[in-house]
Amino acid sequence: MSTSEKTAAGVGPVEGGAVYTVDNPAPFIEAPRKRTKKTPKSTRGNFELAAWLFMRLSGVVLVVLVLGHLLIQLVLDGGVSKIGFAFVAGRWASPFWQVWDLLMLWLAMLHGANGLRTVINDYAERANTRLWLKGLLYTATVFTILLGTLVIFTFDPNIR
Amino acid sequence: MATPVLDKSDAAGKPEPGFADSPYITVTFRIRRFNPEVAAEASWEDFQLEIDPKERVLDALHKIKWDLDGTLTFRRSCAHGICGSDAMRINGKNRLACKTLIKDINPEKPITVEAIKGLTVLKDLVVDMEPFFQAYRDVMPFLITKDTNEPTRERLQTAEDRERFDDTTKCILCAACTTSCPVFWNDGQYFGPAAIVNAHRFIFDSRDEAGEQRLEILNDRDGVWRCRTTFNCTDACPRGIEVTKAIAEVKRALITRRY
Numbered sequence: 001m002s003t004s005e006k007t008a009a010g011v012g013p014v015e016g017g018a019v020y021t022v023d024n025p026a027p028f029i030e031a032p033r034k035r036t037k038k039t040p041k042s043t044r045g046n047f048e049l050a051a052w053l054f055m056r057l058s059g060v061v062l063v064v065l066v067l068g069h070l071l072i073q074l075v076l077d078g079g080v081s082k083i084g085f086a087f088v089a090g091r092w093a094s095p096f097w098q099v100w101d102l103l104m105l106w107l108a109m110l111h112g113a114n115g116l117r118t119v120i121n122d123y124a125e126r127a128n129t130r131l132w133l134k135g136l137l138y139t140a141t142v143f144t145i146l147l148g149t150l151v152i153f154t155f156d157p158n159i160r
Numbered sequence: 161m162a163t164p165v166l167d168k169s170d171a172a173g174k175p176e177p178g179f180a181d182s183p184y185i186t187v188t189f190r191i192r193r194f195n196p197e198v199a200a201e202a203s204w205e206d207f208q209l210e211i212d213p214k215e216r217v218l219d220a221l222h223k224i225k226w227d228l229d230g231t232l233t234f235r236r237s238c239a240h241g242i243c244g245s246d247a248m249r250i251n252g253k254n255r256l257a258c259k260t261l262i263k264d265i266n267p268e269k270p271i272t273v274e275a276i277k278g279l280t281v282l283k284d285l286v287v288d289m290e291p292f293f294q295a296y297r298d299v300m301p302f303l304i305t306k307d308t309n310e311p312t313r314e315r316l317q318t319a320e321d322r323e324r325f326d327d328t329t330k331c332i333l334c335a336a337c338t339t340s341c342p343v344f345w346n347d348g349q350y351f352g353p354a355a356i357v358n359a360h361r362f363i364f365d366s367r368d369e370a371g372e373q374r375l376e377i378l379n380d381r382d383g384v385w386r387c388r389t390t391f392n393c394t395d396a397c398p399r400g401i402e403v404t405k406a407i408a409e410v411k412r413a414l415i416t417r418r419y
Contacts, residue, residue: 046379046418048379048380048383048385048386049385049414049418051385052385052411118388122386122388
C-alpha cells in the first residue's frame with residue numbers, strides 16, 4: 001500500500017490514509033477579501049436603504065397628492081380656465097393647501113432627484129461625468145426646493 | 161380519444177413525401193470571435209453545419225471546434241447543465257450551451273453565439289470570471305457559526321427551515337444572471353444577482369449565524385439597493401431560481417431588521 005502516493009492535485013487513494021500531513025499541509029485557502037478602510041469604498045450606514053424606502057413611501061403619497069392636485073387644477077370647477085392669480089391667492093390663504101403644496105414640492109423634488117441620481121449612477125460610466133451630472137442635479141434640486149418653499153411661505157396676495 | 165395513432169399506410173415503411181431521410185438540417189452559427197493576438201477588435205464569423213436540430217448548441221460548438229476550426233475557444237466541463245462553465249449569450253439571451261436545443265432557438269435563421277456581457281473577454285467565448293467570483297467571495301458563501309468548537313454532532317434543522325432557502329441552493333455559479341443584469345454591465349461594481357443569491361442561501365439558513373454580517377455587506381452602495389427589478393436575472397437563470405425574488409427577500413430582511 002502506498003498511502004504517501006498522491007497525484008499532483010494532492011488527492012490520495014480513496015481508502016488510503018490522510019493525504020495531508022504536518023510536512024505536507026493542505027493548501028492555504030485565503031480568507032475572503034477583508035473590508036477595511038482601504039478596500040474599495042463601501043458605504044457604511046443605511047443611506048441606500050433609506051433612499052430606497054423613501055422612493056416607495058414618497059411614491060405612494062405622491063399618487064394622492066399629484067392626482068388630487070391635477071384634479072383640482074385641471075378638471076373640477078371649470079377646469080384650467082379658472083386658474084389665475086386670484087385662484088392661487090385664494091388657495092394659499094388656507095394653511096391646508098400651503099402644506100399640501102409644500103409637501104408635494106418637497107416629495108416630488110426629492111423623489112425625482114433620487115431617481116435621477118440612480119439613473120446617473122447606472123448610466124454614467126466615468127467618475128468625472130457622474131460627479132458633474134450629480135452636481136448639476138443637486139444644484140437644480142436645492143434651488144427649486146428653496147425657491148418653491150420661499151414662494152409658498154412669503155406669498156403676498158396684496159402684491160402690486 | 162385523441163391519442164395520435166400511427167397511420168397504417170405510413171407505417172408500411174414508405175416515407176412520407178418531402179420527409180427527409182436524414183434528420184440533419186443546415187444551420188448557420190454566427191459566433192463572436194476575439195483573439196487579442198490576431199486582432200484588437202472582436203468580429204462575427206459564420207459557420208455552416210449539418211446538424212440534427214435535436215442536438216444542443218454545445219454539440220454544434222464541439223463540431224465546429226473539432227471539425228471546422230480548432231481555434232474556437234469556449235469553456236465547458238460537465239456538458240450537462242451542472243458545472244456552470246458554458247454560460248453564453250445565444251441569440252441575445254444568456255443560456256447554458258449544454259441545455260439549449262438547436263430546435264428551440266429558431267435554426268432557420270443564423271444562431272448568434274457570443275461571450276456573456278459585462279466581463280472582460282479573454283478569447284472568443286471565454287471571459288475573465290474573477291470580478292464575478294470576487295463578489296461571490298465577498299458575501300462569505302460558507303457556514304459561519306459563533307461556536308468555534310468542532311461540532312460533536314450534525315447540525316440539524318427542520319424541513320421547513322431547509323425549505324426556506326431551498327431555491328437559492330440550486331445556483332451553479334454560471335454567471336448567466338449577473339451578466340444579464342444591466343446594472344452590472346455599467347461598471348461591474350454591483351455585487352450582482354449571483355452573489356446575492358448565494359448570500360441569501362446562508363442568510364436564511366437557520367444553522368448560520370453570520371446573517372447580520374452578510375446583510376451589512378449587501379447594504380453597501382453596490383449591494384441589493386442597486387437592483388432595479390428588471391427580472392433579467394430570473395429570465396436568464398438556467399436553474400430556474402427566482403433570483404429577483406431572492407434579492408427582494410434580502411431587501412426585506414434588511415428593512416425589517418433595521419426598523
